[in-house]
Amino acid sequence: MDYESVIGLEVHVQIKTDSKLFCSCPTVFGAPPNSNICPVCSGYPGCLPVLNRKAVESGVRTALALGCEVREESVFARKQYFYPDLPKNYQISQYEKPLAEGGELFVETAGRPEPLRVRILRVHLEEDAGKLIHPEGAGGAEGSLVDLNRTGIPLMEIVSEPDLRSSEDAQRYLEALKSSLEYLGVSGCDMEKGSLRCDANVSIRPAGSRTLGTKVELKNMNSFRGVRDAVDYEIARQTAAVESGGRIVQETRLWDAEKGESRPMRSKEEAHDYRYFPEPDLPPLAAPKEWVESLRAALPEMPRARRERFTRDYHLTGYDARVLTAQKELGDYYEAAWQLLRTVRGDGREKLLANWVTTELLGRLNAGKMELASSPVPAESMAGLVRLILDGTLSGKIAKTVFDEMWATGGEPAEIVQKKGLVQVLDEGRIREWAKEALARNRKAADEFRSGKERALGSLVGAVMKASGGKANPEIVNRILLEELGSGKTGG
Ligand SMILES: [Zn+2]
Numbered sequence: 001m002d003y004e005s006v007i008g009l010e011v012h013v014q015i016k017t018d019s020k021l022f023c024s025c026p027t028v029f030g031a032p033p034n035s036n037i038c039p040v041c042s043g044y045p046g047c048l049p050v051l052n053r054k055a056v057e058s059g060v061r062t063a064l065a066l067g068c069e070v071r072e073e074s075v076f077a078r079k080q081y082f083y084p085d086l087p088k089n090y091q092i093s094q095y096e097k098p099l100a101e102g103g104e105l106f107v108e109t110a111g112r113p114e115p116l117r118v119r120i121l122r123v124h125l126e127e128d129a130g131k132l133i134h135p136e137g138a139g140g141a142e143g144s145l146v147d148l149n150r151t152g153i154p155l156m157e158i159v160s161e162p163d164l165r166s167s168e169d170a171q172r173y174l175e176a177l178k179s180s181l182e183y184l185g186v187s188g189c190d191m192e193k194g195s196l197r198c199d200a201n202v203s204i205r206p207a208g209s210r211t212l213g214t215k216v217e218l219k220n221m222n223s224f225r226g227v228r229d230a231v232d233y234e235i236a237r238q239t240a241a242v243e244s245g246g247r248i249v250q251e252t253r254l255w256d257a258e259k260g261e262s263r264p265m266r267s268k269e270e271a272h273d274y275r276y277f278p279e280p281d282l283p284p285l286a287a288p289k290e291w292v293e294s295l296r297a298a299l300p301e302m303p304r305a306r307r308e309r310f311t312r313d314y315h316l317t318g319y320d321a322r323v324l325t326a327q328k329e330l331g332d333y334y335e336a337a338w339q340l341l342r343t344v345r346g347d348g349r350e351k352l353l354a355n356w357v358t359t360e361l362l363g364r365l366n367a368g369k370m371e372l373a374s375s376p377v378p379a380e381s382m383a384g385l386v387r388l389i390l391d392g393t394l395s396g397k398i399a400k401t402v403f404d405e406m407w408a409t410g411g412e413p414a415e416i417v418q419k420k421g422l423v424q425v426l427d428e429g430r431i432r433e434w435a436k437e438a439l440a441r442n443r444k445a446a447d448e449f450r451s452g453k454e455r456a457l458g459s460l461v462g463a464v465m466k467a468s469g470g471k472a473n474p475e476i477v478n479r480i481l482l483e484e485l486g487s488g489k490t491g492g
Contacts, residue, residue: 002207003242005235006215007170007200008121008162009227011177012155013187014128014195015058021127021154022049022092029193033133033147041127041152043087048281055125055154056099057295058186060287062156063100063123064296065184070100070287074124076279084146085130095276098124099156099285106304107176108322109169115304118173119161125285128153150194162201162212167231171224174198175326179303183328191223198227202234204242213238214248218262220255230255233262306331314338314350323358329372333357333379340383346390353386360403376410377403385413393417395424395473397465425472428480431464434472435480438463449485457481 017027023040040047063070077095103120130151132144158177164170178189178196188195198221203213218234221227233255238248253262301309303325310321310331325331334357341349361382365375385402388394394402394417405416417423425431438460439446448456457478464477 001243003204003235003239004207004209005165005231005238006162006203006205006212007164007166007231009160009164009170009173010199010201011158011160011174012197012199013062013158013181013189015055015154015156016185016187017052017054017058017154019052020152021052021055021125022152025152027153029195031149033145034149036149037151042148043089043151049092049279051282051285052154056285056287058154058184059099059123059125059156060292061184061295061299062158062181062186063103064292065180065299065302066103066105066120066123066158068100068103068120068123070292071097072287072289073097074099074285074287076125076282076285077276078279079126079274079276081274083129084144085132085148085151087130087148087151091127091129092279092282093126093157093276094124097284098122099287100124105160105173105176105180107169107172109172111166111168116163116169116172118163121159121161123156123158126155126157127151128155162203162215167228167235170200170231171228174224174227176303179326179328183300183302185300194222197222200227200231200234202231202238203248204235204238214250216248216250217252218255219252219265222257226255226257229257229260230262233260237262303328310334314354316350316354320351320354320358323362324354327372330357330362333361333372333382336379337383337386340380341386341390344387344390349386349390352389353382356382356386356403360400364407376408377406381406381412388413388417392426392473393423395471397470397474398422398424401470422471425468426476428476431468431472431476432480432484434464434467435460435477435484437467438481439484446485457485460485 019025020027020041023038025036025038025041028036040049060070074094075097076092078090079093079095080090082089100123101121103123105118105120106115107118108115128150130146130148133147134144160173164173181187181189190196200218200221201215202218203215205211205213216234216238218230221230234253241248249267251267252265254265255262306325307321310316310325311318316324324334334353337353337357338350341353361375361377364370365372385394385399385406388402389396389399402413402416402422405411405420406413442460442463445456445459449460460481461474461477464481465472465474
């Protein structure tokens with residue numbers, strides 16, 4: 001039997017703020033353990049939480065960008081459980097009345113002609129818990145250590161409906177969500193630093209069925225790859241269980257990236273009853289309509305709108321537009337370079353620039369695992385290089401040599417061209433001399449071409465290019481060679 005997998009994601013996003021959600025402790029990452037704490041976030045009795053306005057604003061902006069309905073009044077609730085990283089023995093979260101509900105995110109996937117619409121169930125605010133450190137080996141302390149620096153850092157939880165159908169869908173959704181959050185500037189979105197964390201609910205059902213199967217919750221994935229692998233593993237595990245006549249047990253499983261497998265963490269029977277109740281130390285959170293509308297009006301252009309604008313205004317393919325807009329900075333880079341090129345004449349300027357950015361620049365960045373911010377080639381230099389191609393100074397081939405040099409030295413393209421004497425040769429007289437020489441030296445290839453073997457032209461073009469030190473304009477070389485070959489034919 002064929003099975004369909006049904007996946008929903010719960011994503012915890014650390015909201016970028018200077019101070020914590022309910023106190024003024026700093027949120028910087030990597031501080032010495034227990035240095036960013038105070039009586040409020042350490043859970044001393046009698047301390048009152050004071051809500052961080054910036055965190056609420058970021059939560060509302062995110063909800064609006066995802067098309068959610070923001071509640072005029074939401075309520076904080078205590079989620080109660082005992083764990084050593086939670087000094088109050090409850091986490092302040094939102095439960096029955098979350099910040100916002102009912103949104104959507106459109107996700108481009110490989111297997112569908114149209115973007116997949118993933119419904120967003122809810123967006124709510126909560127505080128983070130602390131961190132347990134388990135020292136290992138000689139010299140390590142016995143037992144575990146508690147670091148409360150992370151306690152009280154603002155989070156938003158974004159819960160999707162189970163609209164994803166494969167591990168690839170899950171990864172693409174997560175990438176699209178991250179891209180949106182980066183455009184909004186509301187989070188660092190660094191999975192390795194834990195500022196973007198993801199749990200997945202996975203079930204399978206016979207293909208075509210409308211009812212949902214028993215779901216298993218996966219935790220502890222800390223990379224895009226991890227999410228994909230964990231979901232694949234779980235789909236295979238459930239399929240094998242059902243096919244061998246077994247049943248799926250509702251449980252929470254912990255992903256082990258090193259072993260590439262998950263193991264049970266707790267079953268439904270042991271599932272926590274959190275005894276939620278409204279937080280008595282905080283009034284209901286008011287989000288007045290006018291305030292929400294002013295935030296909506298100030299939202300930036302989001303990735304999907306920008307992608308559409310790129311295909312429309314720059315005549316780019318869907319693929320180019322997607323690559324260029326996935327990362328806000330890369331889209332900004334492209335547009336900054338384009339501003340410098342828009343007055344230059346030439347066909348296909350937008351596409352030529354897009355090729356240089358997506359192929360050469362991104363290729364180098366990816367190969368070196370580098371961020372765009374540390375690229376030695378700024379947008380102005382990239383525009384300068386493309387301008388030299390457009391005005392005929394450089395052939396595409398020489399431009400690559402110039403780009404190599406720009407990447408290595410951070411130099412300006414025009415200077416490099418001058419210093420290295422890399423200007424393209426457009427002089428037809430010189431090219432014709434090289435062409436005649438090449439024909440004289442490669443009589444066999446010339447004869448082959450004349451007798452109908454068109455492929456022989458390639459080696460002749462290569463000979464001329466070599467004679468010119470790679471600097472002859474390839475189109476002129478082609479044309480002149482054909483002229484010379486033709487005249488040779490009529491002459492002989
Ligand atoms: Zn504090």
